[in-house]
Amino acid sequence: MARALVPASEGARLDVRKTYKLYINGAFPRSESGRTYVVSTPAGEPLANAARASRKDLRDAVRAARGAAGGWAERTAMNRGQILYRVAEMLEGRREQFAAEVAAAEGLADRAAREQVDRSTDRLVWYAGWADKISQVLGTVNPVGAPYFNFTIPEPTGVVGVIAPEASSLLGLISRLAPVIVGGNVAVVITSETRPLPAMTLAEVLATSDLPSAVVNVLTGLKKELAPVLAAHADVDGLDLWGAPPSMRAALEEAAAESVKRLARGARSADDGRFDWADDRRAQRPEWIAAFLEMKTVWHPIGV
Amino acid sequence: MHNPAMTIKPAGRPGAAGADETRDERALARGWTGEKGPASWGLGDGQAVPWEYAPAPEARDLARIRPRYGLFINNREVEATGGETFVDIDPSTEQPLAEIARATAADVDRGVRAARTAFGRRWGNLPGRERAKYLFRIARILQERSREFAVLESIDSGKPIRESRDVDVPLAASHFWYYAGWADKLDYAFPGRAARPLGVAGQIIPWNFPLLMLAWKIAPALAAGNTVVLKPASTTPLSALLFAEVCREADLPPGVVNIITGPGEVGTALVRHRGVDKIAFTGSTAVGIQIARNVAGSDKALTLELGGKAANIVFDDAPLDQAIEGIVNGIYFNQGEVCCAGSRLLVQESIQDELIERLKDRLATIRVGDPLDKNTDVGAINSRAQLEKITELVAAGQAEGAELYQPACDLPDRGYFFRPTLFTNVAQSHRIAREEIFGPVLSVLTFRTPSEAVEKANNTAYGLSAGIWTEKGSRILHMVQKMKAGVVWANTFNRFDPTSPFGGYKESGYGREGGLHGLLAYVRLDDD
Numbered sequence: 001m002a003r004a005l006v007p008a009s010e011g012a013r014l015d016v017r018k019t020y021k022l023y024i025n026g027a028f029p030r031s032e033s034g035r036t037y038v039v040s041t042p043a044g045e046p047l048a049n050a051a052r053a054s055r056k057d058l059r060d061a062v063r064a065a066r067g068a069a070g071g072w073a074e075r076t077a078m079n080r081g082q083i084l085y086r087v088a089e090m091l092e093g094r095r096e097q098f099a100a101e102v103a104a105a106e107g108l109a110d111r112a113a114r115e116q117v118d119r120s121t122d123r124l125v126w127y128a129g130w131a132d133k134i135s136q137v138l139g140t141v142n143p144v145g146a147p148y149f150n151f152t153i154p155e156p157t158g159v160v161g162v163i164a165p166e167a168s169s170l171l172g173l174i175s176r177l178a179p180v181i182v183g184g185n186v187a188v189v190i191t192s193e194t195r196p197l198p199a200m201t202l203a204e205v206l207a208t209s210d211l212p213s214a215v216v217n218v219l220t221g222l223k224k225e226l227a228p229v230l231a232a233h234a235d236v237d238g239l240d241l242w243g244a245p246p247s248m249r250a251a252l253e254e255a256a257a258e259s260v261k262r263l264a265r266g267a268r269s270a271d272d273g274r275f276d277w278a279d280d281r282r283a284q285r286p287e288w289i290a291a292f293l294e295m296k297t298v299w300h301p302i303g304v
Numbered sequence: 305m306h307n308p309a310m311t312i313k314p315a316g317r318p319g320a321a322g323a324d325e326t327r328d329e330r331a332l333a334r335g336w337t338g339e340k341g342p343a344s345w346g347l348g349d350g351q352a353v354p355w356e357y358a359p360a361p362e363a364r365d366l367a368r369i370r371p372r373y374g375l376f377i378n379n380r381e382v383e384a385t386g387g388e389t390f391v392d393i394d395p396s397t398e399q400p401l402a403e404i405a406r407a408t409a410a411d412v413d414r415g416v417r418a419a420r421t422a423f424g425r426r427w428g429n430l431p432g433r434e435r436a437k438y439l440f441r442i443a444r445i446l447q448e449r450s451r452e453f454a455v456l457e458s459i460d461s462g463k464p465i466r467e468s469r470d471v472d473v474p475l476a477a478s479h480f481w482y483y484a485g486w487a488d489k490l491d492y493a494f495p496g497r498a499a500r501p502l503g504v505a506g507q508i509i510p511w512n513f514p515l516l517m518l519a520w521k522i523a524p525a526l527a528a529g530n531t532v533v534l535k536p537a538s539t540t541p542l543s544a545l546l547f548a549e550v551c552r553e554a555d556l557p558p559g560v561v562n563i564i565t566g567p568g569e570v571g572t573a574l575v576r577h578r579g580v581d582k583i584a585f586t587g588s589t590a591v592g593i594q595i596a597r598n599v600a601g602s603d604k605a606l607t608l609e610l611g612g613k614a615a616n617i618v619f620d621d622a623p624l625d626q627a628i629e630g631i632v633n634g635i636y637f638n639q640g641e642v643c644c645a646g647s648r649l650l651v652q653e654s655i656q657d658e659l660i661e662r663l664k665d666r667l668a669t670i671r672v673g674d675p676l677d678k679n680t681d682v683g684a685i686n687s688r689a690q691l692e693k694i695t696e697l698v699a700a701g702q703a704e705g706a707e708l709y710q711p712a713c714d715l716p717d718r719g720y721f722f723r724p725t726l727f728t729n730v731a732q733s734h735r736i737a738r739e740e741i742f743g744p745v746l747s748v749l750t751f752r753t754p755s756e757a758v759e760k761a762n763n764t765a766y767g768l769s770a771g772i773w774t775e776k777g778s779r780i781l782h783m784v785q786k787m788k789a790g791v792v793w794a795n796t797f798n799r800f801d802p803t804s805p806f807g808g809y810k811e812s813g814y815g816r817e818g819g820l821h822g823l824l825a826y827v828r829l830d831d832d
Contacts, residue, residue, distance in 0.1 A: 137495075142819055144801035145478065152805045152821065237810070250601025257596030260589065260608065260811045281831060287497075295816050297805050298784050300794045 020050045020196070022057060022220065023203035025064035026213025032056050037222070039197060042107035050196045053221035055229045058188070061217035062233050065159045065186040068214035073156045073184040081131030084182055087209040088124035091117070094205065098170060098198060105169045105195040119278050120174045126284050127178035134183065134289050147302045154293035156184030157262055158237035161230040163223065163252075165243040167273030169195035170202065175277055176240050176264075179288040181215060188236070189218045190227060192243065196220035224248065231255040238292045242266035264291045357671065360678040362465045367456040369542065372403045375411055375565060376548035378418040379558035385410040390566070392541060395462035396675050396684035396719040404541050407566040409573040412533070415562040416579040419504040419531040422559030427531050428501060430557075432488030439484030439526060441554040446477035446519075449550070453543060457515055458675040460542040462684030462720065463638050465676050475800055476519035479818075482802035483527035486823055490528065493820060497829035501529030502605055503581035505826065506574040508595075509544075510587045511537035511686050512641040512742075517586050518544050520817045522561060523802075528826040530582070533562045535574055539687045541565045572598065580604060582826065586643070588740075589766070589811050607815025607825045609643065609807055611740040612768030615761035616646030616797060617783065619754075620655045622773035626795060628659070628666050631746070634771055634797040636670060636724050639682055640744040641690070643812075644769035646797050648737060649748045650757050656750050660728060668711040670724050682744055685720040694722055694743030701727050701736035706747070732763055740766070754779065758786040767809030771797045790816070 020039075021028045033054035039047045072080070091098065095117055103113035135154050142150040160180045165172030169192045180187050191199035203218045219226060223245060231239055232255040239256050241249060241263060249265075256263060267275055277283045372389070374381040384405040392401045407415075422428075427435070446453065453476075454469040463472070490499040505525045509517035514536055525532050536544035544563050551561045564570060568591070575583050575598045582605040585595050589610040599606050616634050618627050634646025651659050675683035685691040702708055710723040722743055730737050730747040737747045751757040761770055770789040772780055780794045790808045793799060800806065805816040815825045 140805070140820055142801065142803040142805070144799075144804050146799070146801070148796065148799060150801070150804050152819065157809075253600030254597045257593050257600060260593065260596065260610065260813060262814050287829060294790065294809050295805050295807070295821050296784075296787075296790060296792060296809075298792045298794065299796055299799050299804070300780065301796050 018048070020048050020200045020220065022051050022053055023200065023207065023216070023218040024057065024061045024214075025217065026207065028203070028207075031221070032060075039194070041104055047104055048197060050200070050220040053219040053226060055225070057219060058226050058229050059233070061188045061219060062159060062230075062235055064214040065188050065217055066235055068212055069156075069158050069186045072181070072186055072212060072215045075184070077132035077135070080182060080184065081128045083210050084124055084128035084131065084178065087205060087211065088121050088128065090205040090209050091121045091124065091202075094201075095121075098201065101198045101201055102170050105197055106167070115278070116168070116171045120171045123171070123174055123284055124178055127182045127289070130286060130289055131182050134286060134293070137286060138290055138293065138295070142297070144299075149300050149302055150297065152295050152297045154183070154290070155296050157292040157294055158185060159235060160185045160187050160238040160240060160292050161233070161236045162187050162189045162240040163227050163230070163243040164189055164191050164199065165273070165275070165277070166192045166194060166245070168275075168277045170198040171277045172243070172275075173199050173202065175283050176242050176288075177216065179285075180240065180292055181211075183289045183293050185238070185292050186215045187217065188230065189216065190223060190230060190243075191218060191220050193221070193223050227252055228255060231261070232258065234259045236261060238262035238264070240264040240266075240291075262292060264288065357679045359674070361674065362455055362458070362469075362676045362678060364455065364459065364676060366452050367459055368452070369402055369456065369459070373541065373545045373565070374405045375407055375415070376545065376551075376561070376563040377411070377415050377559075378562070379552055379556070381548070384408060384566075385414075390538065392460065392539065393687070394459055395539075395686050396459075396716070398718055398720070401460065402542065404538075404565050407564040407570045411564055412570060412573040412577055415533040415564045416504055416506070416574070416577050418559035418562050419533050420579050422557060423501070423503055423531040426557040427526075427560045428529055430529075432490060432529075435526060435529065436484045436487035438554055438556055439480050439487060439523065442550055442556070443477050443480035443484060445550045445553055446473065446480060450474065450477065453515060453546060455676065456546055457543050458683065461511060461514055461540045462675050462686050464680040464683040465678055466680065467638060471800075472513055472516045475802070476515045479516075479519040479523045479802040483523035483823070486524075487527040487529075490827070493823055494827075494829055497831070499528065499823075499827040500830055502826060502828055503530060504579055505530045505532045505582040505584060506577065506580040507532055507534040508571045508574065508583070508585045508587065509534065509536055511540040512638060512643070514540040515543040515547065518547060520586075520822070521584050524817070524822045525584075525826045526560065528823060530826055531560045533564060533574060533580070535564050535566070535571050538565065538567050575599065582606070584815075584825065585609070589813075592813060605825075605828075607807075607817075608813035609815070609817060610768075610811060610813040611766055612643045612645065612808065612812050613648060613738065613740055613764045613766045614644055614646045614769040614771065614789065615648045615650050616771035617650040617751075617757050617761055617773065618652065618655070618659060619757075619772075619774035619776075619779065620652040621775050622655075623775060623795065624655070624659065624662065627773040628662055630771065630773060630795070630797040631663060632666055632670070635746040636682055636744050637798050639685055639722070641686060641742050642798065643740075644791060644798065644806075645742075646769070646771050647741060647746060648761075649746055650751050650760055651748060652757075653750045653752050660748065663726065664709060664711070667709075667724050667726060668713075670711065670713070672713050672721055672723065673716055682724060685722050685743065688720055690742065691720040691722060694741055694745065697736055697739060697741045697743070698725055698745055701730070701734060701745075701747070704731075704734045704736075706730045706734055706736060732760060738764065754783065758783070762786070762788045765811040768807075768812035769793065
C-alpha cells in the first residue's frame with residue numbers, strides 16, 4: 001500500500017504485488033472467514049493485507065497436521081535431516097527477498113536484516129544435522145539388575161502448536177520451528193501477529209523443499225483469537241509458548257493442561273523481544289528438540 | 305529386579321485319582337509333559353483346586369506401628385497446626401492402625417520453609433560426594449530394615465507381603481543406591497551442560513506403591529541437590545513416616561526431607577506454594593490435570609506420571625505358558641492397582657479359545673487373602689472407596705454386555721477384597737475397556753491382524769505401557785515402534801528398575817522417572 005502511493009508514471013513498470021494467504025495442508029488458501037488485517041512496518045507504514053485466520057482455519061490446520069504426523073515420523077532420520085537442509089538451500093536462494101521482507105517487517109537496516117536471514121539459514125543447517133544424532137545423545141541402554149535387554153529411545157510427540165515469537169519474524173520463528181520438525185513432529189504455526197509476512201514467504205520455501213504437505217501449517221491472524229483454540233485443541237499434543245503474549249500465558253497453560261499437553265514455556269526474556277535470537281549459544285539447543293520428544297523404554301528377556 | 309509375582313502353583317486335586325486321570329489325559333493332549341509345570345493342568349472350567357495351604361503369616365509385630373504420628377519437618381516430628389488428626393485404616397481388617405497428623409496450609413508453609421532454608425544453607429552447597437554418601441546410607445538402612453518396611457507396607461496398603469518383600473522394598477533401596485552414584489557425577493550426565501538443582505521439590509505420591517514411589521521421587525531429587533516436601537497418600541502414610549526415621553538415622557541434615565500428611569487439599573496447597581520450584585506428581589489423570597492447571601503461569605517445573613489402560617497383546621505364535629504368567633502378572637500384580645497394569649488383553653482370534661481356557665485355569669490357582677500370608681497372590685484393595693470404584697466398574701461391564709468370569713475362591717469375612725476378574729466379549733466402547741479400573745479386572749478383546757492390534761492398543765487417551773507376546777523378533781520391533789506408550793514390555797510385563805526410565809505418552813503424563821532421564825527431571829541445564 002505504501003508502495004502503491006508511487007504512481008505508475010509513464011515508462012515505469014507497475015510492480016506485481018503478492019497476496020499473503022495461509023499455508024494449510026500444502027496449499028495456500030485464504031481464510032475461510034474472508035477476513036484480513038492490515039500489516040504495517042514498525043514505523044506505521046502499511047505493508048500488506050494478511051489473512052486473519054479463523055478458528056475453523058486453525059482446526060483445519062490441526063486436522064491436516066495430524067494426517068501428516070505418521071508419515072513424517074516414519075521418515076528416516078537422515079531423510080528428515082536432508083529435507084531440513086533443503087529448506088536451508090531454498091532460503092539461501094531467496095536471500096535478497098527475505099532480507100527485504102525482514103527489513104520491512106522489523107524496521108531493520110539492510111545489513112542487519114541480511115544478518116537475520118543468514119542466521120536463519122545457518123540455524124536450519126544446524127538443526128538439520130541433529131536429525132540423525134539426537135537419538136544417540138538422548139537414547140540410553142539401561143543396565144537393569146536382571147536378565148533383560150533394556151533400552152530407551154526418543155520418539156516424536158506428534159502435533160505441536162507453535163506460537164511464534166512476536167518480534168523476530170523469521171529467525172525467531174525458525175529457531176522454534178526447526179527443533180519441532182527435526183525431531184519428527186508436525187507443526188501448526190501461529191506467526192508473529194504484527195510481523196507475519198516473512199513467515200508466509202517462508203511457507204513458500206517449505207512448500208518447495210520436499211517437506212511433505214501439512215508437516216508445517218502456517219496461520220496469520222490475531223493471537224488472542226487463535227492461541228486459545230490451539231491451546232485447547234484436544235488433538236494437539238504439544239505447545240510452544242515462546243511467542244505467547246505474557247498476558248495470555250497462564251490461560252493458555254491452563255487450557256493446555258486439559259489434554260496433558262507438553263509445553264515449551266519460553267524464556268522470560270523472550271516476552272518483550274529482548275531475547276537475542278542471534279546468540280548461537282542460547283538460541284539453538286538440543287534440549288529444544290527434546291522438549292517435544294517422548295522417551296520410550298523397551299524390555300525384552302535374555303535367554304536361550 | 306526379577307519379579308516373582310504370580311509364580312506357578314500346582315493345581316492338582318489331591319486324593320481324587322479317577323478324576324485326575326481324565327485331567328492328566330486332557331492336559332497331555334494339550335502338550336503338557338509333566339515337567340513344564342501344571343499351569344495347563346486344569347480343565348478350563350475354573351474348578352482346578354489348588355493344594356491346601358497352611359497359613360504362613362509373616363510376623364505382624366515387625367512393623368512396630370505407633371498409635372500416633374506427627375508431621376516430619378526439619379527432622380522433627382511435630383503436631384499439625386490446630387492439632388487435627390485422621391485415622392489410617394488397615395484395608396485387610398478395616399481396623400484403625402494409627403492416628404495421623406492432618407496438615408494445614410500453615411504446615412505446608414512450614415515444610416516448604418524448612419526445605420528452602422536447607423536448600424540455601426546446607427544441602428545446596430554440600431559437595432556432591434557428600435550428598436552421595438547420605439544417599440548410600442539411606443539405601444543401606446533400607447536394606448537393613450527391609451523386612452520391617454515390607455511388613456509395614458503390606459499392613460498399611462493391603463499388598464501381599466511377597467510383593468512388598470521382593471519388589472517394593474528392594475526396588476526402593478536400589479533407587480537410592482542408583483541415584484547416590486549420580487550425586488557426584490552430575491558434570492558427566494548432560495554433556496556440554498552444567499546440571500544445577502531446581503530448589504525445593506514438592507512431591508505428591510499415590511497409595512499403590514507408597515515406599516517405592518517415595519524412592520522414585522526423593523532419590524533423584526536429593527542426588528541433584530534439591531530438597532523436598534513430600535506428601536504421601538492419606539491411606540498409606542506409614543512407610544513414608546518410617547522413612548522419616550531413616551533420614552534421622554542417616555543423619556540427613558534437617559529440612560532436606562520433609563513429610564507432610566493429610567488429604568488432597570494439602571497437596572493442592574503444596575502445588576500452589578510460591579516457595580516450591582518443582583512439582584512431581586504420580587496419580588490419576590484427573591488430579592494431574594488439576595495440578596497442571598494450578599501450576600499454569602508460574603515458573604514451576606512439572607512432571608506427571610498419570611493413569612494408564614495398557615494393552616497386553618498376545619499373537620498366535622506367542623510362548624503361551626509365559627504369556628499366561630505375563631498376563632496374570634500384568635493385571636493381578638498388586639491387586640491390579642498399578643498405573644501400568646495390562647488391563648486390556650488383546651488376543652489374536654485364532655488362539656482366543658485356548659488362551660482364555662488356560663487363563664481361567666490359572667486364575668483358579670490365585671490365592672486371595674491376608675496380605676501378610678506369604679502364600680497370598682492378591683491382597684486387599686487399598687480402601688473402601690477404591691473397592692467401591694472397582695465394584696461399580698465391574699457392574700458397568702456386566703450391564704454393557706461383557707461376560708464376567710471369576711474363580712470360585714473364598715474371600716476373608718472382612719476387609720476390602722475383590723476376586724480376580726476376567727471379562728470376555730468386551731467391546732472397545734465399554735467403560736471397562738476405556739476407563740482405568742485400578743483393580744484386578746482384565747478386559748479381553750480380540751484382533752486378527754497386527755495392524756488391528758496396533759489400532760486397538762493405541763485407541764485410548766492413555767499411553768503409559770504396553771505388552772507384546774510373540775516369538776518373532778521383527779514383529780516385536782515393529783510393534784514396539786507402533787505403540788504409543790512410554791514403556792513396552794516384550795515377552796514380559798511389569799518389570800521395573802532404577803536404571804530404566806518410566807513414564808507416559810499422551811494423557812499418561814510427561815517426564816520420566818528412573819535412569820538418566822529421571823535425573824533430568826530434577827535439574828536445570830546451564831551453559832557453563
